[in-house]
Amino acid sequence: MSQPIIISASPHVHSDRTSKKVMYDVVIALIPAFLVSLYVFGFSAFIVTAVAVVSCLLFEYVIQKYLMKTPTTIGDGSALLTGILLAFNLPAGLPIWMIIVGSLVAIGIAKLSFGGLGFNIFNPALVGRVFLLVSFPVQMTMWPTAVENNTTLADAVTGATPLGMIKEGLMFGDTMTSISANVDFPSYTNMFLGLSGGSIGEMSALALLLGGIYLLVRKVITWHIPITILATMAVMTGIFWVIDPESYASPLIHILSGGALLGAFFMATDMVTSPMTKKGMIIFAIGIAVITVVIRLFGAYPEGVSFGIIIMNAFVPLINTYFKPRRFGSKIKAKIV
């Protein structure tokens, strides 16, 4: 034997699953959605994503190396993922400096100031996004219109998201029938495939579903959070829609448009900021859906998924304390035949 025998405590074998693999699985799952936005937004989608990713990695490296003086962890894929998710929540064509500011907030404030990977309370990408949304509301809601096979480099025509149109229309006293009769209002098929307005990542329901199914198959996420969010949203919006279909959009519109699918499959399921038990996950998901629907229907913003997730993130430690797994052998009576 060339080297001394290793002694360690059991177990002596380990599954080949690593944090890195988990992160890269999520990245892979986001590829279809990215391809769709490249197709509809063209080069500007690529620029936003690239800038977000590069600046997230750079900030992580610089802050860890020079400010925190700890070993850098940019290789673990988490900063990469934060960058991609942040970009996916931004409109294509956002000024580059704003993306960089968003990355700084996401990595510097939301992640590293809490202690780095695993210690952050809020989803970093969403904190970055919400920071930009409240700081630069105008630029953050300038949605370039989706164009099939977009190859332009110039700024695209700006339009509004379906949810934005509904909110604005209802405010001016329009009915749902007249809003959806508008030429700009996308059809269900277009919403499903990705030809409506919105952030880079939330375009195509189909692509997001593909990614979500990949994550479910690879067991990176479980069904509890995404399905509960979508089901609760559908039920809540469905109730309002049944009561008054002229003042409230149908559940299908709510689920297919905006960040519902992106949030349900990719943002809310972020391991660090979601509860650890299945019971807790369901409570967490219901909370997100309720807040989202309330904001969408009654709030000032047309979209509420990011706020819903961030608010529920804050409740995760509490949920973890109150929803524990059932201990084996607790509170049972011995039954003897």
Add this chain to the structure above:
Amino acid sequence: MLKTFPKGGIHPPENKITSTKEIKRMTVPKVVNVPIAQHIGIPAEIVVDKKDKVEKGQVIAKSGGFVSSNIHAPVAGTVTKLDLVIDTSGYKKQCIVIRTDAKDPSNFEEVDFPLKTDIELEPAAILQQITDCGIVGLGGATFPSQVKLNVREGTKLDYLIINGVECEPYLTADHRLMLEKAQEIVVGIKILMKALNLKKAVIGIENNKKDAISLFKSIIKKEDGIQVAALQVKYPQGGEKQLVRAILGREVPKNGLPLDVGVIVHNVGTIFAIYEAIQYNKPLIERVVTVTGKKLENPSNFWVKIGTPIKDLIAEVGGLPEGTRKLVNGGPMMGKAIKNTDVPVTKGTSGILVISEEEASRGKAENCIRCGECVYVCPMGLEPHLLMNLSEKGFYEKASQEDIMTCIECGSCSYVCPSHRPLLDYIRFGKNIVKKLETTKN
């Protein structure tokens, strides 16, 4: 749908490379080191002295208390010294060193006893014989069997469960024993049923041992009250509580024993040892050991004398391969890494696992990403990530409230952790401290 326990569990690669290898008799070792603490409880008291001649099967250390066990000479020979030898605990412990008498014929006549089905002894005599022969639980816990069988009067018992699960990867000792000694094991079960006045017994076998399942099914057709339960392959099904839950659907209460739900669980190896002890008055001086490892020349199962140094076993399978970095006494999930090859085989050694360079090293521990994987796989419904944090930071009382003491140390949490965190290391440490705090409190 096969039966299993509902919560948690993992399925590591099985790697049962020795499952088709017949159990061979090992060459009689020249020297045996017999530790006096081979069982849980009080170490036995040495009753021989230096230079004493001992017969094969003679008592060399007497049970030192209620929870203790006799130890017998595995070979005929001379006691050369009473020395400290590193055993599986990693520490030097008192051992009786016996040099084998090369001329004594009893050392070399290895008879396979013919099957004997009539049970002559009465229940009280059976228990006494088990005590005298130093039988302990051979599944790995090495709990003295007579203590387990000493059921307080008034306890309602209705099932005997035989643990033939062998859920640890690599190990095949129980599997081979079940295939080769099925008739004897069934007699052993009947002995225990007679001793405990039980009407029903279930043999639990995981479905990766289909040959053993069908063999037992064909034998028990003639027997009343004995059943075979095929179980889904899932670690740690061999844990008593998980096994009872899987087979009978009964949940052993927290901090309780299977006895509390009317069940008594024994390993197949123990059953066979009991059979030999009752029918042929043979003390526990040898057991089946799987010597295995991916790089070994000829991994096999052996009948091994207690006290045989592990290096003799390794020589038997073709020596240590190049690049060996870890030796494990037991299976890869719950076994203990051992320091050198002088460590003797004890009553609890179910296997020797030789791990090569690539698999031996632990991954570097990273931050917890709070994925909750450890919570899902914990068969006891605990939160390993929380328990690790609590015992690392020294919040032992809180850890105790979070049921740290119910941890069965199966290692599923450490196995799945994608950040390679030493969860079980800290939980075990916390358990130790909590145990100490509790004993000082009382």
Add this chain to the structure above:
Amino acid sequence: MTDSVLYSVLLLASLGVVAAIVLYVVSKKFYVYENPLIAEVDELLPGANCAGCGSPGCKSFADKLVNTEDISELFCPVGGNDVMKLVAEKLGKAVTEKDPTVAVLRCQGGCDVRPKTTEYQGPRTCAISAMIYSGETDCQYGCLGDGDCVAVCNFGAMYMDEATGLPVIDTDKCTSCEACVKACPRDIIEMRPRNKRDLKVFVGCLNEDKGGIAKKSCAVACIGCSKCEDVCQKDAISMNNNLAYIDPALCTLCRKCVDVCPTHSIIETNFPPKKPKKVVEKKPVAKKVVEKKEVEKVAVVKGEAAKPEVKKEVEKVAVVKEDVTVESKNTKTDA
């Protein structure tokens, strides 16, 4: 405009007055009487909150001192006799004097003399590795080298020597709170009387193995040869399980045992070097370790305000340093 300024000033002022009244009433109402002596005694105590006395902190110890009739059993190791005397005066109770003690490390098995035979992987704390097995070397009595003692020291009196992998105790900073003694799973750290000028002679080994085995696992192990026991005229040395122990109460610091010990497992500290040349011949690798420590220890002291005594020590160290260099030359040629 003036109105709003006036109003806001008035409003704030009245808020302040109301808050002050509430605070005053509450503090009067919920006033808890505390024996003023406790605060006074607390004032006398060092305030290190090290728990060396057995109480969780200085305040609770002061409470105990004031409220216990007989305080002869109670002692503050950090403050020592001086503080206890003051406490006794204040309270008018009798205290027992105790010899000042200091922690010593009873293991010299550094990396160079005690070879590692296995590699440990897992959390690097002594408590956990001790739970799993006997340590990376073949000696199951010696230092595990993961520094639990250093971690618990509140006074910065310990650090890990990277060259030897052993902890080093800075005796000037040691307050004998015994935190390290409790933290060590191997009981290697012992409290021994400080003596004059910090002179100490003790066995730097806890190995209970038989001579050959002990020597094989560690070059400076006590092999239980009893030579020290024979040479000691005061019967201060006792042999137990192949291990010598020097009773500090009987030892007169004559250092005869140090000279006869074949493995140099008996440590002497702070003695002026005697007959340098002869010593050098006798000393193999083992002794070097101890002296290295001395050098380093004083190097730490040097940084502090130089008292005349310290200066002397520095001079002394200069001599020792010479020894080391001479000796290392010797060992080189030997090798």
